[in-house]
Amino acid sequence: MNLDAKIESILFYKNEPVKIRSLSKILTVSEQEISQAVERLKIRLIGGIVIMTKDDEVVLSTNPEASDLIEKLIKDSLNSELGKAALDTLTIILYYGPITKAEIDNIRGVNSGFILRNLLVRGLIDRIQNDRDQRSFLYRPTFELLAYLGIKEVGELPEYDELKKTLGVRLSDLKKGETDNKESQN
16 A cells, blocks of 8 residues: 555544654654655545645545535534434543543444544534643533533433443453553564
């Protein structure tokens, strides 16, 4: 697979802006090579999906010319009920937040980028900078969500302590498994 396709795959998977420096580290090529590949992608992707850049970040996005269509879809989705995947993700954030996207993905076993964006747009969750890792964000419930649920704090959720403990053990097991895998590969 060529460098352009690798970058496109990473941007699709991440579903959020990625720094040129990060792409360079992931793909073990120079930042200049990444920038050149991004420029080639900009030329190639001129349909419904485009590459957007700002400062030192790159993101795969819908074409701005489709903004009216996308806005209509967003309004329609905001008026629809949450699906099972969104409810699962929201539950994880409520019971274990603040939590990173990577941790949510590990618990769910799939990429949660689209779901997180949907929950953010609906105003059900917030995204804040992760103090432990400036390259990532933490997701947490909004005050509006708590008010909608009729609670003043997440500790008032049904079986909060028990579920938080269960999710904590699950997340610890996942992290331990990743560490064990990395050690066995070395």
